[in-house]
Amino acid sequence: MSNTKKRLAIGFDDIHPQRGYGYCDEYAKRLRALIKYGVRPTLFCTPVWHSRYNIMDSPEWVKKWKGVEWMLHGLTHQNPRLRGDSQHLEYAGMDFENSVKSLSKAKELLQKSTGQKIKGVRFPGWQDPTNVNEVLKKSGLLRHYVHEQGDELPVYETDGIVKVGYTCLLHELPQKVVGDLFVHAHISEGYDGKAMNALNQKNFENLLSFLKKNKDQLEFVTVSELVEEKK
Numbered sequence: 001m002s003n004t005k006k007r008l009a010i011g012f013d014d015i016h017p018q019r020g021y022g023y024c025d026e027y028a029k030r031l032r033a034l035i036k037y038g039v040r041p042t043l044f045c046t047p048v049w050h051s052r053y054n055i056m057d058s059p060e061w062v063k064k065w066k067g068v069e070w071m072l073h074g075l076t077h078q079n080p081r082l083r084g085d086s087q088h089l090e091y092a093g094m095d096f097e098n099s100v101k102s103l104s105k106a107k108e109l110l111q112k113s114t115g116q117k118i119k120g121v122r123f124p125g126w127q128d129p130t131n132v133n134e135v136l137k138k139s140g141l142l143r144h145y146v147h148e149q150g151d152e153l154p155v156y157e158t159d160g161i162v163k164v165g166y167t168c169l170l171h172e173l174p175q176k177v178v179g180d181l182f183v184h185a186h187i188s189e190g191y192d193g194k195a196m197n198a199l200n201q202k203n204f205e206n207l208l209s210f211l212k213k214n215k216d217q218l219e220f221v222t223v224s225e226l227v228e229e230k231k
């Protein structure tokens, strides 16, 4: 029965058209393999990465991603009020009005460029704006969030979702499917030397064999479907 199955979603962060971060043949090949297998990947996109790479200027790049769900990952992924390591926390300390304005712009750009209705957001660095619930309500967006308890081992979340982090070695995947699974990955080259881990060749093969082994117990969903279910 399908209702006894555990759900599995895979999300990719930091997707944007800057060369090296968004699309290369190697990843496209792996993504296609996952899609062929039934996985329904969600791409978390930053529509104006660092205020420079506007997704509207790259229609050909958008077309290359087929069979994916698009969700938001901020507007610029940069916070001019912060310095150093925290600079990527775009919404840290942002007030209601500015957050709604920023998300509305991001949503409009991503909807226009992909032709999809954008259902949700994952805030850069998992950092919520002030009054996050009101902001989400006003923006008509779901939020994808998991506790950042380390990326090297699977994390068992209180809502039953098992989070597999992007630096997690996928041979650490649970042997048994005990709960819904969320696999957190990046698609980027040379981002920090670790960013590719969830999809490096060995891990990718481990993931595929995990999927194969547990196929009968899994139902592949998009991240928005997983979040909607857990609301």
Ligand SMILES: [Zn+2]
Binding pocket: 013, 014, 073, 077, 124, 125
């Ligand atoms: Zn990010």
